[in-house]
Amino acid sequence: MKTVLSLTVNGVAHDDVIPDNMLLVDYLREKTGLTGTKIGCDGGECGACTVLIDDRPRHACLTLAATCQDSRIETVDGLSRDSRLTALQRGFNEKLGAQCGFCTPGMIMASEALLRRNPDPSEADIRDALAANICRCTGYVKIIEAVQFAAQELASGELAS
Amino acid sequence: MNEMTPVQSVGVAKPLVDGPEKTTGKAMFAADFQAAETLVGRILRSPVAHANITAMDTSKAEALPGVHAVVTEADCSDTYGVLPIAMNEWALARGRVRYRGEPVAAVAAVDVATAQRALDLIEVTYEELPAYFSAEEARAEGAVLLHDDKPGNIERDAEFDLGDVDKDMAEADLVREIEVKCSEVCQVQMEPHATFAEYDGARERLTIRPSTQVPFYVHKMLARTMGMAEGHIRVIKPHIGGGFGSRTETLQSDLIAGLLARKARATVKVVLSREETFITHRGRPESHITMKVGMKSDGTITAVDFTVQQRGGAYSGYGIVTILYAGSMIYGLYNISSARFQGLRVLTNTPPCGAFRGHGTVKTRFAFEGLIDDMARELGLDPFAVRRANLLAAPTMTENDLLVNSYGLDQCLDWVEKASDWQARKGKLPANKGMGMACSHYISGASKPKHWTGEPHATIHLRVDWDASITLLTGAAEIGQGSSTVMAQCVAETLGVDMSRINVVSSDSALTPKDNGSYSSRVTYMVGNASIDAAQNLKARLIEAAARKLEIATDDVECLGEVYRGGQQDQGLTFDEVVMEALAGEGTITVKGTFDTIPESWGGRKYRGAAIGGTMAFSYAAQVVEVTVDPYTAEITVDKVWVAHDCGKALNPLAVEGQVQGSVWMGMGQAMSEETGFHEGLPLAANMLDYRVPTIIESPPIEVGIIEAADPHGPFGAKEAGEGSLSGFLPALTNAVADAMGVRACELPLTPDRLLELLEKKARDGGANSDRGAA
Incomplete structure (x- = not known):
């Protein structure tokens, strides 16, 4: 069975005919060609596919695309505007929150959701918000520092993301 | 112009040169x-x-x-x-x-x-x-051979007997033994x-x-x-x-x-x-180790006698190297003369093991550091004192002919002892809390490559064209460890130019010179040195051009990175002007840099396979782990880790910290939760949840001290930073648990069920074998 899916991805409207069983992550990577969202596991283990659906962080690998009718999807590919990195992207870059970079899209999107709902998170808040995202390079220490860096930059009004 | 100086790029915290791609989703991985x-x-x-x-x-x-x-x-x-x-x-x-x-x-x-x-x-x-899922089954009399040319299903039996183990063991004041079993673990990149x-x-x-x-x-x-x-x-x-070796x-x-x-x-x-x-797979093999150590009453180690059996899986892979490392790397960390090793790499009907970060060294280190911690306690010595009683003095050659040219373990010990406030806090923590420490080391690349072709160990090309940008062509594989950044830093520092002039092209066989790859922590040392050599060759060409243009002798050209001049009064030439002059009549400039290891670093010939372990330089590390144990559930919380790593020179302190934290944390997963496990050959944990990769919730703060015992041949004195801190975590953790609960854990991972069993046994035995009981 097929569905006509209407939604926005990073602010761009899409109308696509998709199979009902298509996962959101496959829709994003294969239909829209946005490969920033990664697949690191066989379903719900690692969080590398985290995207925002109407501002909420979700595993795109556990979400059927057909359930996203009229939704607003945001992925890592659409974060930076005018080629300028957002505070979170700068944090992950400058604090070395990204080593191999494979978990980074999911980490950044989960962090983005956190900072939207809580601009001044404690370390415990950050740990809580990233509990479903696995990183194998950093031991998470510099990921926490990256999110703290972004929160401070945003608080000082540097650049809203 | 007088105040102008070359731009500094080494020793400065630098974000990765490919960081922006990774944070914007533009980085293309194979599946993309x-x-x-x-x-x-x-x-x-x-x-x-x-x-x-x-x-x-x-x-x-x-x-x-x-x-x-x-x-x-x-x-x-x-x-x-x-x-x-x-x-x-x-x-x-x-x-x-x-x-x-x-x-x-x-x-x-x-x-x-x-x-x-x-x-x-x-x-x-x-x-x-018939299928064999344990080393014992595969070795049993009459077992079907997995490979006809491997009798007894033995991939390799390795052994050495150096010094006089029996005599030196007899001269010890205390001799103790330990038997450890470690589960198989997987890299799970x-x-x-x-x-x-x-x-x-x-x-x-x-x-x-x-x-x-x-x-x-x-x-x-x-x-x-x-x-x-x-x-x-x-x-x-x-x-x-x-990658981590997978x-x-x-x-x-x-x-x-x-x-x-x-x-x-x-x-x-x-x-x-x-x-x-x-x-x-290609992970770390399930291992069974027995070890006997002799010690004088002042903590001096007299002899080590140990056996290692590894369940290697169905094919050879790296197996021969892994079992040889498990033996040879008993040397190089402490001043040990007499050691006897017997190793067996066994073929089994499980996925093939490989070269996991800390290749071959991790489980031997776990056994050794746990055993000497217990012996220290028995002799009434502080764990730091026992380590300090056995330090090496560089430069030296170990008993198995490994070159130790630089050695910062003493400084590592000092740093973690002070940072953790060990002397004031050890033994005085509340009930169910404990502190443990351990040391470790690792090679900076194998000095003899697997494919011995006579070529240099590393080759770098630098290309400069009309736009005055520098293209660095390297075969070294950037896998997230930051190798491209380190090479750009080495070239920029040597030339004194800003790193933004340098574009790195990594690993395209049509463009880049051959490189053996990213493993055994070889890249910073070998490719870093080749990068410096290439940059020096380029600098010589640019100085010649500047001299020609300025009409002075090459010796009189002062290179300030972005400016080449004839003296303080000379306005000089910009880098771009020098490049234009260098290209005149010649066209695009391509220079090469190479690096070769020195024969003294190639390892010895005292036993079969003695070259394994030979390296230009060892990194050193010490760490202190503090834990809290729930006495009812036996759940361990790692409260804090202090780790000092001697990397010779931190070319990029930010990346060194990241590598050391990642190593310690990966050791934590192996020590506490990770194991593959099979039932009749069927993997029991072939997903990241059942395999139990630690999440951010249970991952501790890791404070890093960078120690710089410069290596005489290292690039700006640098040695490896990405592996040496891993193996120390395992024994530091179990030593901390021993301090907290009075039990010695010999099986890893130390999951709550395994620890609970030890605590219950201790309670049944009436608290024997304990110096500080649980609550």
């Missing part, structure tokens, strides 16, 4: 490549652990509409393997399968559903053989294995993008397996989502992608599932 009409490659895997293949029929699969290629062993020209002396794998099983999940056939089809249906149509007849292969049928050329740490080895093995000329294959390394040898999926692309004469993408990535 897509071309029109890309076919899906899928692999049929053995459902049994050990069997002869008596028949295979692929005709129905081949006839299925949408299927473009089916490949089997018949499409393979030869075996493959990472060690030239032990190439006994086929990309697709020939005649026999030796572990559950071994690739048997593969298809390329228009989509996933068609590929899957095609796999279901392949008929394979298996005649099952974030990116599942993937390969994107394009075959140009008109020209009979293959272009392939494998997720690998070793593009050169993959290149060689593709040519061998496919029977193709090496020059007809182009290997381009995409972004790599971590991709330090060619994987079947790389070869299968090439075979499918050629047979389909098309573009094929093979992306493994996480479960398949676990089954591909």
Whole structure:
């Protein structure tokens, strides 16, 4: 069975005919060609596919695309505007929150959701918000520092993301 | 102009040169490549652990509409393997399968559903053989041989007997023994294995993008397996989502992608599932170690006598090297003269093990550091005092002929002792809390490469053209560890220019010089040195050009990086002007830099395999781990880790911290929760949840102290930073648990059920073998 899916991805409207069983992550990577969202596991283990659906962080690998009718999807590919990195992207870059970079899209999107709902998170808040995202390079220490860096930059009004 | 100085790039915290791609989603990993009409490659895997293949029929699969290629062993020209002396794998099983999940056939089809249906149509007849899932079963009398040329299912028995162990053991004041068992662990890098292969049928050329740490080895093995000329294959390394040793040898999926692309004469993408990535394995073997140590009452170690048995899995892989490291690396950390080692690498019907971060050294270090901690307690000595009683004095050669040219372990000990406030706090923590410490070390690359061709260990090209930018061409594989950044730093520092002038092109066999790859922590040391050499050669060319233009002698040219001048009063030439002059009449400049190891570092000849362990420089590390143990659930919380790492010189302090934190944390997973486990050859934990990779919730703060005991031959004095801190975590943790609860953990991972058993046994025994009881 097929569905006509209407939604926005990073602010761009899409109308696509998709199979009902298509996962959101496959829709994003294969239909829209946005490969920033990664697949690191066989379903719900690692969080590398985290995207925002109407501002909420979700595993795109556990979400059927057909359930996203009229939704607003945001992925890592659409974060930076005018080629300028957002505070979170700068944090992950400058604090070395990204080593191999494979978990980074999911980490950044989960962090983005956190900072939207809580601009001044404690370390415990950050740990809580990233509990479903696995990183194998950093031991998470510099990921926490990256999110703290972004929160401070945003608080000082540097650049809203 | 007087105040102008060369730009400093080394010793400065630098973000990764490829960081922006990674944080914007633009970095292209193998699975991200897509071309029109890309076919899906899928692999049929053995459902049994050990069997002869008596028949295979692929005709129905081949006839299925949408299927473009089916490949089997018949499409393979030869075996493959990472060690030239032990190439006994086929990309697709020939005649026999030796572990559950071994690739048997593969298809390329228009989509996933068609590929899957095609796999279901392949008929394979298996005649099952007895399968052995433990080293003991495989070694038993009368066991069926996995490989006819490996009697007793022994991949390699390794041994040495140096000094006079029996005499020195007899002279000890205290002799104690320990027996440890460590589970098998897997790298679980974030990116599942993937390969994107394009075959140009008109020209009979293959272009392939494998997720690998070793593009050169993959290149060689593709040519061998496919029977193709090496020059007809182009290997381009995409972004790599971590490695930790899982991709330090060619994987079947790389070869299968090439075979499918050629047979389909098309573009094929093979992306493994996480479960398949676990089954591909190449992780750290299950190990059983017995160790006896003799110690004087002042803590001086007199002798070490130990055995290591590793369950290696079904094929040779790196096995010979792994078992040799497990022995040789008893040396190089402390001043030990007499040591006896017996090692056995056993072939079993489980996925092949490989070269996991800290290759071969980790479990031996766990046994040793736990044992000497107990002996220190028995002798009434502080754990730091015991380590300090056995320090080396560099430069020196160890008893097994390993060169130790720089040595910062003493400074590492001082740093962690002070940072953790050990002397004030140890023994005074509340109930169920404890502190433990341990030391470790690792090589900066093997001084004798596996493929000994007589070439330098590393080669770098620098190209400068009309735009005055510098292109750094390297075969070294950037896999997330920051190698491209370190090389750019080395070149920028040598030239005194800003790093933004340098563009790094990493690992494209059509463009970049050959490199052996990213493993054994060789890149910073070897490729860093080659980068400096290349930059010096370029600088000499630029100084010649500046001298010509300024009409002065080359010796009189003062190079300030962005300005070349004849003296303080001279306005001089900008870098761009110097480049223009250098290009005049000559065109694009390409210079080369190389690095070779020195013969003293090649390891010895005192026993078979004694070259394993030979390196230009060792890194050193010490760490203190503080834990809280729940006495009822036996759950361990790591409250804090302090770790000091001697990397010679922190070329990029930010990256060194990141590497050390990552190493310690990876040691934590292995120590506390991670294990593969099999039931009749079926993986029990082939996903990241059951395998129990630590999450951010249970991961501790890790404070890093950088120690710089400069190495005389290292690039700006640098040594490795990415592996040496791993192995110390395991014993530091169990030493902390011993401090908190009075029990010695000898089996890893130390899960709550294993610790609870120890606590209950201690309670039954009435608290014996304990110096500080639980609450």
